[in-house]
Amino acid sequence: MSSKSWVSHLRPHKIPFRRRFARASVALIFRTSENGGKELLFIQRARREGDPWSGDMAFPGGRLQPEDASARAAAERETLEETGMDLRRHGRFQIRLSDLLTRHHSRWRPMVVTPYVFEWRGSKSVSPNHEVERVVWVPLDYLAAGENQSQLRWRTRLGTLNMPCCHYQDSCIWGLTYSMLQELLALASDNNESPIHDS
Template identity: 65%
Template sequence: MSLRAWLSKARPQKLPFRRRVTRAAVALIEREGRDGRELFFIQRARRKGDPWSGDMAFPGGRLQQGDQSSRDTAMRETLEETGLDLYRAGAYQGRLSDLLTRHHSRWRPMVVTPHVFTWQGDDTLTLNHEARRGVWIPMAYLADPVHQSRLPIATPLGTLTFPCCHYQEYCIWGLSYSMMRERLSSAGI
């Protein structure tokens, strides 16, 4: 068994300490498109001081006191950021593995829970100030090794390279790339 296969099996779906740190949730939204199954991404708005400004991401955000669950957070945040109403037109498929990251402006840990939905509504988007653009990308395209690459990022430790996927002028990397790869794998793509 390869190291990558072992790590993917060893990664727990629910991190045991997730309730003791700040939590966030995102929605991976799929639909049947012209070229087969598609996955929805937003391009984050460009904001000064945001380390992920302009990056491709899944809609989502931090859990708030009124949220019933991380799934509710993903649905609420998707509605706020994009106008896609998963309460009305999203069929819930399940969750992916929790991922550990940090707050945008602080070095405190944060656990992000991805939830998968099938979109059954129309294409109308109402983007708020957090999202610059919404893009549906064919899942077969995302899975094709031809579109996989490495993204160099300058850090205080030197230049690090991260796996990524390029689509038109967009680059998917980081947590979004990791969630995308897990979803493609679980969908058998």
């Protein structure tokens, strides 16, 4: 079984009855670096009291709002608000990844998160808003290398879990963000259906 098919069997592409849940979407944005490689954009969330994911590495995105025409439109809007990057003008949509089920930040209500992949063709300048502490571009080759994978000890009420993660400089990519990253890397390793291609 290929890595792509293994991921697709691990969780459904679209969660049934997802429209009955709270929904959010994120944008996985890659660009071509000066040396011809591919880099993926991450944001580090601003540190806020009471936010369980305060300071975590993530992809830009957020909850769907009534004015959003679609989940993809919400990812584009949130990216513009959080980073100043206009995906509608300078992004090229590539593919929709699998839905993930999580919970709302402030309560135990389930929430469905849908990731969308874009190629960035705009300016290198980024303008983070108050929700973002910083923006980091990470080489895909680094993210895919086995020696850069690790484990993060995460304490819960039921005990301590060892969560898979990837450390980059002083940042740690884990949780839902790591799961989305692994699906993207699995697709990128499939030359026939890779959303990350030379253009």
